[in-house]
Amino acid sequence: MxxxxxxxxxxxxxxxxxxxxxxxxEAVDAVLLVDPERARVARALQHTVAALGDVVAESPPPEARxxxxxxxxxxxxxxxxxxxxxxxxxxxxxxxxxxxxxxxxDEWQMGVAPYAWTVHGLIAHLLAVERYMAxxxxxxxxxxxxxxxxxxxxxxxxxxxLAGGVRRTFSAWxxxxxxxxxxxxxxxxxxxxxxxxxxxxxxxxxxxVVRAFxxxxxxDDIRRATAxxxxxxxxxxxxAMSMFSVGTLPLLVPTELVKGPARIVLTGPGGGxxxxxxPGTVRTVTLVADIVDYxxxxxxxxxxxxxxxxxxxxxxxxxxxxxxxxxxxx
Amino acid sequence: xSTGVRDWERAVIDRIVAGDDSxxxxxxxxxxxxxxxxxxxxxxxxxxxxxxxxxFVQLWEHPERFDAAKASLRTFLAVLARxxxxxxxxxxxxRATNEERSGRQTLTSVPNLEESAxxxxxxxxxxxxxxxxxxxxxRAIELAYFEGLxxxxxxxxxxxxxxxxxSRLRLGLNRLANALGSEGVVEWA
Numbered sequence: 001m002x003x004x005x006x007x008x009x010x011x012x013x014x015x016x017x018x019x020x021x022x023x024x025x026e027a028v029d030a031v032l033l034v035d036p037e038r039a040r041v042a043r044a045l046q047h048t049v050a051a052l053g054d055v056v057a058e059s060p061p062p063e064a065r066x067x068x069x070x071x072x073x074x075x076x077x078x079x080x081x082x083x084x085x086x087x088x089x090x091x092x093x094x095x096x097x098x099x100x101x102x103x104x105x106d107e108w109q110m111g112v113a114p115y116a117w118t119v120h121g122l123i124a125h126l127l128a129v130e131r132y133m134a135x136x137x138x139x140x141x142x143x144x145x146x147x148x149x150x151x152x153x154x155x156x157x158x159x160x161x162l163a164g165g166v167r168r169t170f171s172a173w174x175x176x177x178x179x180x181x182x183x184x185x186x187x188x189x190x191x192x193x194x195x196x197x198x199x200x201x202x203x204x205x206x207x208x209v210v211r212a213f214x215x216x217x218x219x220d221d222i223r224r225a226t227a228x229x230x231x232x233x234x235x236x237x238x239x240a241m242s243m244f245s246v247g248t249l250p251l252l253v254p255t256e257l258v259k260g261p262a263r264i265v266l267t268g269p270g271g272g273x274x275x276x277x278x279p280g281t282v283r284t285v286t287l288v289a290d291i292v293d294y295x296x297x298x299x300x301x302x303x304x305x306x307x308x309x310x311x312x313x314x315x316x317x318x319x320x321x322x323x324x325x326x327x328x329x330x
Numbered sequence: 331x332s333t334g335v336r337d338w339e340r341a342v343i344d345r346i347v348a349g350d351d352s353x354x355x356x357x358x359x360x361x362x363x364x365x366x367x368x369x370x371x372x373x374x375x376x377x378x379x380x381x382x383x384x385x386f387v388q389l390w391e392h393p394e395r396f397d398a399a400k401a402s403l404r405t406f407l408a409v410l411a412r413x414x415x416x417x418x419x420x421x422x423x424x425r426a427t428n429e430e431r432s433g434r435q436t437l438t439s440v441p442n443l444e445e446s447a448x449x450x451x452x453x454x455x456x457x458x459x460x461x462x463x464x465x466x467x468x469r470a471i472e473l474a475y476f477e478g479l480x481x482x483x484x485x486x487x488x489x490x491x492x493x494x495x496x497s498r499l500r501l502g503l504n505r506l507a508n509a510l511g512s513e514g515v516v517e518w519a
Contacts, residue, residue: 019474050408054453058367267344
């Protein structure tokens, strides 16, 4: 049976004290869901009842803490599955395409920090990278010179693109990326193939994550340059990119800076907790940061010093971890 | 509640959501006495340990159920502990023994030495506010709070009409809320 508001007012204190029968509790709960003013009063009464707890506070037995942590560990967590690499790359290509389609002609000529390129030049650079990648997975794409240096590669090709129209460059980039996606989709086993990207031996699967990270970063570079709002990828995409980034850290942090095991906690949708091995068993540092901020730091779009973070423990080791996270920024 | 505590609570919940069990340990260190004590008054110390574990494991499994816009983490955990304990009490009928309540059967008796200095300070203000309540209102609240009685059971225990018991709880708790609100112990969120 429903309750009118006078009934609720009458019962609210008893409700806050849990001095009501379950049916009354449910009836009050139902009213509070749709009555913000009464809900505010109800919260204050609950705060009051909680404050009574100060009077009765009593530490649990010493073993309780360990029991809680063991029980929590046993329950585990429903961890978010990362977006598969090919889908991740495809989504970032789609997002970039949508962005480029919406640009005005003059916006293609705007400068894009931190580069000396215009938007047109940046997409020509991406075209060079797409062609390099296509060659690595066995596609018949124009050769790109100077692939040992990510930013300098394909300089002649970029110059030729800049001499042409922006639509031609955009179409060529889109076609090359689409070809790569279609090829890998038709031959999924290619994801396990090993290639050497700028001297780094990686699987095609990993390369797609690196490239998705790059396309997202450049799309945000263009959004920033053209005064558009930055975009945060969906949680599963962020998880895929952050898992890749954190996963590379043990290989990239100078061993002399690893004082002990480290923990990286990335908060926000898609976040997670990552434990990195180190000498000894006592964790020497915990680094906590928002997952999007961490990714942008890894992409060198946020300075390490500017990253909002909590560091518990060895600050030098935390700095070394963040420095290492930026090594693979492309 | 201070901004510092509020910020700490939000940050620690973000970490729990991210799966950081050291954040759960930090919350346990901060609020386990509140949770355990709240439950122990109702169901006794042994059963309170189980309630305490359930409360913190639930926080670990479902941190999204905590809404910082609606309550402090402290209140959220206290409410959860109390509801769990009362559900158990009403299900099993087993209450804390007098010994388990260790001579602290009223809301105005002396604090436990294990409480932190800040909690002791706040507890003292709560005790003082409770002590200023009219006897019939204080008794009704104590029966509901310590014994886990419903307002109907409070009525039977005090020989009053149900409506009177309800009114005493309402007047007493509102008076407490206003008193503690003016001292900053309770927020009218």
